[in-house]
Amino acid sequence: MKPATLVLRNVTRRRSRFAFTLLGITVGIASLVTLLSLGTGLEKEVRKQADVLGAHLVVTPKGWCAYEQISVLTGETLPEAIPDADVKRIASIKGVQALPYLTQRTAIENQPVPVVGILPGPMEVFKKWEVEKGDYRLDERGVVVGHGIAKQFKLFVDDVVALRGKDFRIRGILSEVGNRDDLAIYLDLPVAQELYGVGDKVSFISVKVDDISQIDKYILEIRNAANVAVVSDKQLLKSVLGIVGAVGNALQLIAAVAILAACFGIINTMMTAIYERRREIGILQAVGARRKTIFSLFLAESGFYGLAGGLLGVVVGFLFSYAAAPYISQNEFTAFLGSEQTVRLFDPAITLEALSFSVAVSILSGLYPAWKASRLSPVEAISYE
Amino acid sequence: MSDPIIRTEKLGKVYDNGYRTCALAEVDLEIEPYTFSCIMGPSGHGKSTLLHLLGGLDRPSSGDVYINGANLAGMTSDQLADFRNRTVGFVFQFFNLIPVLSVLENVQIASMLAGMPDREQKERAVRLLESLGLAEKAVARPNQLSGGQRQRVAVARALINDPDILMMDEPTGNLDSTSESELLDLICSLHGKGKTILVVTHSETVAARSQRIIRIRDGRIVSAEI
Ligand SMILES: Nc1ncnc2c1ncn2[C@@H]1O[C@H](COP(=O)(O)OP(=O)(O)O)[C@@H](O)[C@H]1O
Numbered sequence: 001m002k003p004a005t006l007v008l009r010n011v012t013r014r015r016s017r018f019a020f021t022l023l024g025i026t027v028g029i030a031s032l033v034t035l036l037s038l039g040t041g042l043e044k045e046v047r048k049q050a051d052v053l054g055a056h057l058v059v060t061p062k063g064w065c066a067y068e069q070i071s072v073l074t075g076e077t078l079p080e081a082i083p084d085a086d087v088k089r090i091a092s093i094k095g096v097q098a099l100p101y102l103t104q105r106t107a108i109e110n111q112p113v114p115v116v117g118i119l120p121g122p123m124e125v126f127k128k129w130e131v132e133k134g135d136y137r138l139d140e141r142g143v144v145v146g147h148g149i150a151k152q153f154k155l156f157v158d159d160v161v162a163l164r165g166k167d168f169r170i171r172g173i174l175s176e177v178g179n180r181d182d183l184a185i186y187l188d189l190p191v192a193q194e195l196y197g198v199g200d201k202v203s204f205i206s207v208k209v210d211d212i213s214q215i216d217k218y219i220l221e222i223r224n225a226a227n228v229a230v231v232s233d234k235q236l237l238k239s240v241l242g243i244v245g246a247v248g249n250a251l252q253l254i255a256a257v258a259i260l261a262a263c264f265g266i267i268n269t270m271m272t273a274i275y276e277r278r279r280e281i282g283i284l285q286a287v288g289a290r291r292k293t294i295f296s297l298f299l300a301e302s303g304f305y306g307l308a309g310g311l312l313g314v315v316v317g318f319l320f321s322y323a324a325a326p327y328i329s330q331n332e333f334t335a336f337l338g339s340e341q342t343v344r345l346f347d348p349a350i351t352l353e354a355l356s357f358s359v360a361v362s363i364l365s366g367l368y369p370a371w372k373a374s375r376l377s378p379v380e381a382i383s384y385e
Numbered sequence: 386m387s388d389p390i391i392r393t394e395k396l397g398k399v400y401d402n403g404y405r406t407c408a409l410a411e412v413d414l415e416i417e418p419y420t421f422s423c424i425m426g427p428s429g430h431g432k433s434t435l436l437h438l439l440g441g442l443d444r445p446s447s448g449d450v451y452i453n454g455a456n457l458a459g460m461t462s463d464q465l466a467d468f469r470n471r472t473v474g475f476v477f478q479f480f481n482l483i484p485v486l487s488v489l490e491n492v493q494i495a496s497m498l499a500g501m502p503d504r505e506q507k508e509r510a511v512r513l514l515e516s517l518g519l520a521e522k523a524v525a526r527p528n529q530l531s532g533g534q535r536q537r538v539a540v541a542r543a544l545i546n547d548p549d550i551l552m553m554d555e556p557t558g559n560l561d562s563t564s565e566s567e568l569l570d571l572i573c574s575l576h577g578k579g580k581t582i583l584v585v586t587h588s589e590t591v592a593a594r595s596q597r598i599i600r601i602r603d604g605r606i607v608s609a610e611i
Pocket residue numbers: 379380383400401402406407408426427428429430431432433434435
């Protein structure tokens with residue numbers, strides 16, 4: 001017989017108590033795994049989207065908050081506030097290339113889909129888009145769609161989509177680019193403006209400059225030309241990462257509380273078990289178990305909770321984040337958390353991290369009970385009936 | 386006369402949880418190797434206390450216990466644990482088997498704690514159970530056994546590391562007379578095989594088969610004829 005036999009028999013002898021304690025640690029670790037798997041590569045994803053935008057500067061209406069700035073990167077609906085006159089004035093600055101965006105939303109099969117009004121020509125050059133099927137032709141009645149949208153809703157060239165009650169024919173489907181550009185329907189800007197009744201206004205302008213070293217000069221010139229706010233891509237990134245980080249911190253706090261509760265569950269279970277088994281502890285000591293043997297046996301028992309609960313938690317956590325990702329991504333705040341590229345059903349690094357964390361906190365929780373057990377004296381345990 | 390295997394000097398034990406109980410006082414005792422002795426006396430007069438001190442289960446309040454010439458007081462708690470593991474085998478009145486382990490595993494426990502390899506543990510335990518007529522109960526749980534069978538399992542557990550001394554605290558106290566005489570035969574045969582045996586008992590039947598009766602009253606030895 002090995003000591004492990006004794007540990008396993010003991011840990012499972014009270015079925016329901018075992019199950020509830022295990023459930024506690026499972027929930028704690030599952031929330032940690034969900035957090036990690038949804039948040040993994042979060043920052044990377046944000047940076048990637050900023051790259052996709054490909055801008056040095058982003059021109060927004062005055063008074064936008066970070067929340068709206070995030071939406072520049074996620075392609076959510078934005079208020080339209082920059083008039084065409086401003087767009088023209090900014091575009092006419094020497095060394096500046098300006099691309100106006102109008103971002104709106106529609107629904108296909110009850111799921112929200114971004115609709116983006118663009119200037120087709122400059123955009124194609126700027127983004128280096130390629131066309132997978134059909135033509136890159138945006139006009140009065142024609143749109144192109146991103147690869148991801150086409151795939152998700154099984155759209156083909158010459159299919160018709162209704163936007164605000166008006167039918168548009170899909171002229172082309174873009175090749176996959178591996179980012180949010182795959183997940184939008186693109187309209188000619190004037191058509192979009194008319195469709196959504198926003199006059200000649202746009203949501204924001206992304207700006208590329210010829211000479212990056214002169215960036216401060218360009219910012220000044222743009223501010224002089226129009227009554228707008230200008231942020232650099234780096235500032236934008238910083239404020240978006242700040243918000244994303246705050247959301248992440250809140251989630252971490254929730255996971256921490258769940259795990260802390262699980263730890264108290266383990267401590268409670270172990271203390272009860274030691275009280276119930278003090279006689280058996282005495283027997284073990286009477287037949288020659290050293291204090292550190294008793295200590296290790298009980299520590300192993302609480303460690304087992306960590307291992308089993310951790311494994312279950314990892315499975316539940318990954319399943320949950322996989323299932324939850326599509327819903328979470330509909331919310332602007334967490335749009336990045338669940339974008340298709342970030343959630344994987346299994347991640348060895350997260351698994352390892354969560355498992356070792358689970359075992360570590362369980363063992364930590366078991367220290368005091370195990371120490372208590374090892375301090376019992378053989379006679380005390382045996383004498384009383 | 387050979388050196389005593391067990392010797393005490395002015396052994397005393399005071400329990401103090403709330404109020405003081407003087408359970409044992411001034412006990413001077415010598416026990417020769419390979420003998421079969423009984424400790425007798427009324428309930429609550431210190432028999433178990435004496436046995437616990439001799440077996441290294443508890444520490445005295447005063448005086449000393451020498452086993453094979455070694456003073457238990459000089460041992461660390463680890464050394465004392467090893468002493469309980471190898472030198473003495475203890476059998477309690479209430480069997481004290483571990484309910485989640487099979488009969489075989491209960492017997493193996495002490496050899497596992499001694500660090501014996503798996504196979505050897507098992508071989509020894511099987512052999513012991515066979516010699517005690519319990520071979521077919523090896524995979525049973527303790528609660529599936531009768532009192533007499535449980536007590537024989539407890540004896541097997543005490544014997545697994547082949548200790549020199551076997552200490553038993555009222556081993557027949559919970560047994561019917563048939564089981565008692567079976568256990569008594571077992572004790573005598575172990576004595577015949579060279580164990581030193583010390584039994585706390587109320588049973589005259591057991592006492593009659595022993596070589597020596599140590600009588601205790603109020604924590605003191607009143608007679609210890611050989
Ligand atoms: N752990 C203990 N704590 C306090 N008092 C005890 C303890 N063990 C025994 N006693 C007391 O010591 C005395 C002797 O007990 P014990 O050795 O068990 O007697 P016996 O075995 O002869 O019946 C009794 O008065 C008993 O109440």
